[in-house]
Amino acid sequence: MIIMCPKCAGLNRVADDKLESQPTCGKCKSPLFNAKPVEMNSEQFLRAYQKTDQPLVVDFWAPWCGPCKSFAPTFSQAAAQFEPKARFIKINTESEQQLGAQFGIRSIPTLAIFKGGQEVTRLSGALPPAEFSRWLQQYL
Numbered sequence: 001m002i003i004m005c006p007k008c009a010g011l012n013r014v015a016d017d018k019l020e021s022q023p024t025c026g027k028c029k030s031p032l033f034n035a036k037p038v039e040m041n042s043e044q045f046l047r048a049y050q051k052t053d054q055p056l057v058v059d060f061w062a063p064w065c066g067p068c069k070s071f072a073p074t075f076s077q078a079a080a081q082f083e084p085k086a087r088f089i090k091i092n093t094e095s096e097q098q099l100g101a102q103f104g105i106r107s108i109p110t111l112a113i114f115k116g117g118q119e120v121t122r123l124s125g126a127l128p129p130a131e132f133s134r135w136l137q138q139y140l
Contacts (some may be wrong), residue, residue: 019084035080037088042099055086121123
């Protein structure tokens with residue numbers, strides 16, 4: 001599986017059976033997983049979207065959005081629970097407006113799952129932790 005380093009954006013090939021053994025980046029030696037969402041800009045996200053094999057769970061949000069702020073802890077808990085099955089990414093649509101437009105984000109928060117460069121599913125609105133976990137299990 002090809003995984004992008006959250007620190008240096010280097011691409012790393014990791015065997016499926018090694019995902020749980022805390023792999024590190026071959027370029028910068030940082031851990032590839034830290035059980036936290038990764039904030040990305042457009043360039044980083046498009047690189048991950050186009051070049052990695054790992055499912056991407058994306059939270060399109062904005063800093064002024066109350067539901068986005070209240071959902072953030074749920075998203076962080078899910079990252080801790082589901083990594084390394086998926087990479088959890090936060091995209092600030094306020095600073096990455098073009099990316100939001102490219103993916104047709106019309107309301108926030110919008111949650112989407114991408115696999116193999118394709119969008120698998122999306123939903124708009126914040127979910128309670130148990131409901132979000134069930135939604136993730138359905139698609140990961």
